[in-house]
Amino acid sequence: GAGVSQSPRYKVAKRGQDVALRCDPISGHVSLFWYQQALGQGPEFLTYFQNEAQLDKSGLPSDRFFAERPEGSVSTLKIQRTQQEDSAVYLCASSLPSGGLYEQYFGPGTRLTVT
């Protein structure tokens, strides 16, 4: 079966541009997560959806970051007025929680470079 897919795989944006990153989770997975991974660091939590509800957005670094999952499947992470510090790999993961035990399946990530 298909895993988590993300598009685009690479994105170069000029400072100040808006970008939209897409995540297609594994079919039927209820939970969806976005992480930001800077070079040489571990993934850092950005936000979490359960179906279409955004239950935790505590990791979003600023109000320039916005995520949505309107129909409970595909999700989009939008970054407005990109800054150089936004350069990172953005990872999406999905999971099917069962009784509190959950493992997250990760996509290949989108590498964003802001010039």
Next chain:
Amino acid sequence: AQKVTQAQTEISVVEKEDVTLDCVYETRDTTYYLFWYKQPPSGELVFLIRRNSFDEQNEISGRYSWNFQKSTSSFNFTITASQVVDSAVYFCALSETGYQKVTFGIGTKLQVIP
């Protein structure tokens, strides 16, 4: 607040050597989950293991084994008879019960030299 520390940033071993990757965690919860993920050069994180805080049994899966010790808040990962294909960055991670948020360590880059 939860925290995961991987003190070893890079390790190099010669093929067929055993190697242990250290992980120390901090949490105020009595119930939590610990994970190990592998990130090969291709970049995609691969799930290796999940451990519930109530289950302190060590686990072995092929050449991989995990040693969970609540007394020292450690969840170490050993690869026996390492192979070149084991070269990757390995992340230890923690999640507190009731929260979907996973906190990752900084990762340990393992290089296995042929």
